Amino acid sequence: MSRAAQEFLRSAAIKSADLTHRQVIRRNIDSYNTANERGRSRFLDWEAARLKCEQIKWEAVNNLDRYLLEFEQRVKDRGGHVFWAENSEEARNYIANLAAARGVKKVVKSKSMVSEEIHLSPALEKLGIKVVETDLGEYIVQLREETPYHIVTPAMHLNRTDIAKLFKEKLGDVDTDDPQQLVAAARRSLRRDFFSAEMGISGANFLVADAGMIALTTNEGNARLSTSIPRIHVVLSGIEKVIPHLHDLAVLWPVLATAGTGQPITCYSTLVGGPRQPGEADGPEEFHVVLVDNGRSELLANPEEREVLHCIRCGACINACPVFRTVGGHAYGTTYMGPIGSVLTPRLRGLPEFNHLSYASSLCGACSDVCPVRISLHHHLLHNRRDAVAESDRPFAERVAFRLWRWGMLGEHRFAFFGWMARLGMRVLKALHLDGTVFDPARPWNRNHAATVPPPKPFRALWGKSDGHN
Numbered sequence: 001m002s003r004a005a006q007e008f009l010r011s012a013a014i015k016s017a018d019l020t021h022r023q024v025i026r027r028n029i030d031s032y033n034t035a036n037e038r039g040r041s042r043f044l045d046w047e048a049a050r051l052k053c054e055q056i057k058w059e060a061v062n063n064l065d066r067y068l069l070e071f072e073q074r075v076k077d078r079g080g081h082v083f084w085a086e087n088s089e090e091a092r093n094y095i096a097n098l099a100a101a102r103g104v105k106k107v108v109k110s111k112s113m114v115s116e117e118i119h120l121s122p123a124l125e126k127l128g129i130k131v132v133e134t135d136l137g138e139y140i141v142q143l144r145e146e147t148p149y150h151i152v153t154p155a156m157h158l159n160r161t162d163i164a165k166l167f168k169e170k171l172g173d174v175d176t177d178d179p180q181q182l183v184a185a186a187r188r189s190l191r192r193d194f195f196s197a198e199m200g201i202s203g204a205n206f207l208v209a210d211a212g213m214i215a216l217t218t219n220e221g222n223a224r225l226s227t228s229i230p231r232i233h234v235v236l237s238g239i240e241k242v243i244p245h246l247h248d249l250a251v252l253w254p255v256l257a258t259a260g261t262g263q264p265i266t267c268y269s270t271l272v273g274g275p276r277q278p279g280e281a282d283g284p285e286e287f288h289v290v291l292v293d294n295g296r297s298e299l300l301a302n303p304e305e306r307e308v309l310h311c312i313r314c315g316a317c318i319n320a321c322p323v324f325r326t327v328g329g330h331a332y333g334t335t336y337m338g339p340i341g342s343v344l345t346p347r348l349r350g351l352p353e354f355n356h357l358s359y360a361s362s363l364c365g366a367c368s369d370v371c372p373v374r375i376s377l378h379h380h381l382l383h384n385r386r387d388a389v390a391e392s393d394r395p396f397a398e399r400v401a402f403r404l405w406r407w408g409m410l411g412e413h414r415f416a417f418f419g420w421m422a423r424l425g426m427r428v429l430k431a432l433h434l435d436g437t438v439f440d441p442a443r444p445w446n447r448n449h450a451a452t453v454p455p456p457k458p459f460r461a462l463w464g465k466s467d468g469h470n
């Protein structure tokens with residue numbers, strides 16, 4: 001078992017037994033569900049909107065080279081720079097070298113999961129550069145020296161008492177648990193940072209090819225301040241974020257807002273098109289876009305898995321996942337958590353180390369049902385399991401057992417015979433009082449589940465008796 005798998009199992013066991021933690025998550029997800037349901041009902045036809053978004057992303061991802069080059073050309077035409085980073089190291093080095101060359105001492109960041117993916121902040125801090133997260137949730141987890149708990153709501157695991165305690169300890173002048181006053185305290189502190197930072201780093205919700213612009217959607221206005229006040233703006237984005245046309249935002253923005261938070265549209269929808277142009281009053285002097293591959297091209301080259309790149313990072317699948325609701329976001333130990341993380345991480349960081357995440361799922365399919373771009377997430381989890389098995393050298397006994405199981409399942413009489421054998425075995429164990437003892441073969445299952453009780457009659461017998469009607 002890989003180290004990451006051991007750590008996941010350890011953290012998941014602790015978190016799933018923490019009832020206070022589960023209560024906070026349940027309450028937050030319940031209020032998300034109410035808002036999301038109301039949001040979907042505002043659409044004349046939510047399913048048609050999902051289908052449209054899927055088509056836009058399909059077109060973009062299946063013609064990624066063309067749209068990315070179009071985007072690059074338009075950014076350059078307006079005086080911006082585009083850097084293609086093959087991996088995390090190249091992306092980090094580009095930004096770190098740029099910051100060092102321009103004498104940057106402070107960076108304000110608006111939310112970017114790619115920056116978490118490439119571990120940008122520690123790299124900049126090593127150079128003595130202060131990095132300040134400006135999204136409120138990110139700001140809170142940064143003060144706690146934690147990673148984001150969720151891709152949309154990074155501080156979902158905390159309640160206002162936790163945050164009041166944190167602010168009192170870290171900001172000093174705050175002694176309240178009133179949410180408005182807590183927000184005001186964060187705002188006061190962040191304002192100073194916006195005006196003193198030399199560099200602003202943002203992610204991109206979309207890279208609009210025909211406009212050569214980045215589209216950002218936030219609720220706090222922090223992205224606008226991060227991208228317009230400092231003299232250098234760096235955009236950090238995965239290559240899959242490109243979309244063909246500006247008018248695609250007419251459906252993508254409201255669908256993302258609805259799936260992400262249940263809002264019809266977020267409070268701030270911003271398009272950034274490059275550095276300040278002659279005659280313009282504000283905006284950065286320099287504009288750099290770092291396009292990060294980091295394993296995405298390999299996904300693109302795999303027709304079966306390519307649709308994973310359609311993801312617009314709304315977080316809906318995470319909220320719908322019963323495993324996430326039980327173990328929480330930090331147990332995954334990865335940048336992307338929940339179903340999309342369990343699909344993406346093994347592909348981006350290696351199946352041998354992260355394949356355990358493919359099993360962090362009940363395969364109920366709730367994630368696929370809610371995904372606004374209709375990614376069949378539970379099927380991709382199955383593909384990951386299949387490919388990991390094919391790549392690894394499974395023990396001889398396991399291979400024989402599964403062949404036998406397959407052979408049994410494919411024949412009606414064999415299936416009935418094995419079922420009869422299993423029930424008989426369970427009864428014998430019970431009669432001999434061996435279940436629950438050291439000889440109990442069902443012990444690994446029973447340790448975490450209610451004890452298995454053999455049914456008096458198999459399902460097939462009951463079905464036959466009822467003529468299949470009930």
Ligand code: SF4
Binds near residue numbers: 312314315316318367
């Ligand atoms: S996979 Fe779908 S539901 Fe999950 S974050 Fe991506 S777009 Fe949202």
